[in-house]
Amino acid sequence: MQALSRQQLTTLVLLTLVWGINWPIMKLGVTDFPPLSFRTLSLWLGLPVLGAAMAWMRVPFQLPREHWRELLRLALFNMFVWHALMIIALKSLSSGRAAILGYTMPIFSALLGALCFGDRLRPRGWGGVGAAALGVLLLLWHEFANLGGRPLGVLLALVAAATWALGTQLLRRTRIPVATPTIAFWMTALTACVMTVLALLFERGSWQAPGTANWGAIAYNAVVIFGFAHAAWFFLARSLPPLASTLSVMFIPVLGVFSGALWLGERLHWQDWTAVGLMVVAIASVLWPARRP
Numbered sequence: 001m002q003a004l005s006r007q008q009l010t011t012l013v014l015l016t017l018v019w020g021i022n023w024p025i026m027k028l029g030v031t032d033f034p035p036l037s038f039r040t041l042s043l044w045l046g047l048p049v050l051g052a053a054m055a056w057m058r059v060p061f062q063l064p065r066e067h068w069r070e071l072l073r074l075a076l077f078n079m080f081v082w083h084a085l086m087i088i089a090l091k092s093l094s095s096g097r098a099a100i101l102g103y104t105m106p107i108f109s110a111l112l113g114a115l116c117f118g119d120r121l122r123p124r125g126w127g128g129v130g131a132a133a134l135g136v137l138l139l140l141w142h143e144f145a146n147l148g149g150r151p152l153g154v155l156l157a158l159v160a161a162a163t164w165a166l167g168t169q170l171l172r173r174t175r176i177p178v179a180t181p182t183i184a185f186w187m188t189a190l191t192a193c194v195m196t197v198l199a200l201l202f203e204r205g206s207w208q209a210p211g212t213a214n215w216g217a218i219a220y221n222a223v224v225i226f227g228f229a230h231a232a233w234f235f236l237a238r239s240l241p242p243l244a245s246t247l248s249v250m251f252i253p254v255l256g257v258f259s260g261a262l263w264l265g266e267r268l269h270w271q272d273w274t275a276v277g278l279m280v281v282a283i284a285s286v287l288w289p290a291r292r293p
Contacts, residue, residue, distance in 0.1 A: 008239060012249070015139060015232045018224050020099075020255025026087070027095035029217025033210060034203040035087040035288040036195060041210070041218050043083075043192035046226025050185050053227060059181045067176045077167030078234075080194050085160040092153035092265050099256025100136055101157035106163035106250055106282075107133050109238055119241075132250050135278035138271040154164040170239045173190045180238055184231040250279045 004012065030038050054061065090098045111131045115120035133194065176183060210218060233249075254276050260266040 004240075008236065010053065011232045011236060013237070015229055015247060016255065018229050019233075019249070020242075020252045021259045022220065022225055022229075023090075023095040023099040023253075023256035024260045025217045025220050026090055027098075027214050027260070027264065030087065030091050030212075030220070032198070033208070033214045034206050035091050036084065037203050037207060038197040038210075038214065038218060039083050039087045039221075040192065040195040040199045043188060043195055043226060044223035045079040045218065045222035047185070047188055047192055049223050049227030050181070050188060050231060053231075054181050054185060057181070059179050061182060063186055064180060067178075070174065071183065071186055072169060072175060072190065073172055074183070075190045077163055077170055079187050079191040079230075081163040081168075082160045082167070083191055083195060084198055085156040085163075089153040089156040089160065093157065094260060095264060096253070096257035096260035097140065097252040098153075098157060098267050100140060101154060102161050102252040103250065104136055104158065105165045105168070107136070108162045111169050112165055112169055117173075120181050131278045132282035135184065135250070135255070135275040135282065136274040138278065141271040168237050171234060172241075174238070175194075175293055180235045182232050184234050188226055188230065202234075246261070252284045254279050 026038075051061075086098070086102055089101070093101070107129055110119075110125070171183075174183075236249075254272075257272055257275075258268070259268070261268045
């Protein structure tokens with residue numbers, strides 16, 4: 001497995017922290033506010049933040065015309081479906097369990113890579129996938145009865161995760177000859193347009209002024225998630241092998257569960273603590289340096 005550079009490791013740690021605690025933040029943001037509208041505001045406010053960062057780093061915005069079709073396909077599988085379905089699912093699920101369902105993505109990604117893209121997984125890689133899957137099942141242990149009453153939310157979250165997994169595989173293999181922040185910027189812009197149309201179609205009658213908690217969650221998502229986290233994830237997805245980039249973020253749902261318990265009073269069980277160890281095993285299976293022959 002590829003060893004992480006200092007830049008990749010720093011990016012991974014920051015990404016895990018900011019994405020992990022975002023699940024209860026998003027839950028607070030959509031509890032009494034239309035979810036698609038919440039996501040739309042976050043995207044439009046986050047786009048200039050990302051653009052300003054690109055200008056400061058002197059990253060060009062230009063994207064050759066012949067690559068726009070591929071960019072649209074990447075945006076469809078990495079952002080359109082994920083952001084629309086996941087934010088709706090979060091409305092009916094607890095923040096921690098929504099994070100768990102969303103981060104079944106690495107499992108889907110590993111299976112898609114092996115079955116559809118010819119990725120060869122060594123035994124250690126399969127062990128990591130198995131540990132991650134078992135960790136997800138443990139984290140859902142006390143939720144199966146509750147999830148049975150919310151089949152639509154569960155289904156939307158799983159479809160979003162599977163679609164994002166496919167998008168990650170496609171992003172890893174893209175040949176668009178521009179910097180990763182440029183791809184992130186234009187995918188964010190396209191997603192903002194799509195989410196605006198969806199909010200107009202389905203939530204126009206329920207629009208209201210955001211409250212203090214809503215604005216706080218919107219600001220966090222705009223500045224931290226869309227201004228940093230998405231570009232950081234796309235950087236990891238393009239620079240690391242698919243299995244390493246996906247399993248390496250498996251600690252995010254664990255943070256989602258524990259931060260939800262701390263801030264929202266969601267109860268923890270022994271299965272949650274056991275799952276932490278399994279997630280560590282999954283991460284180590286792809287990031288621990290291989291023994292040299």
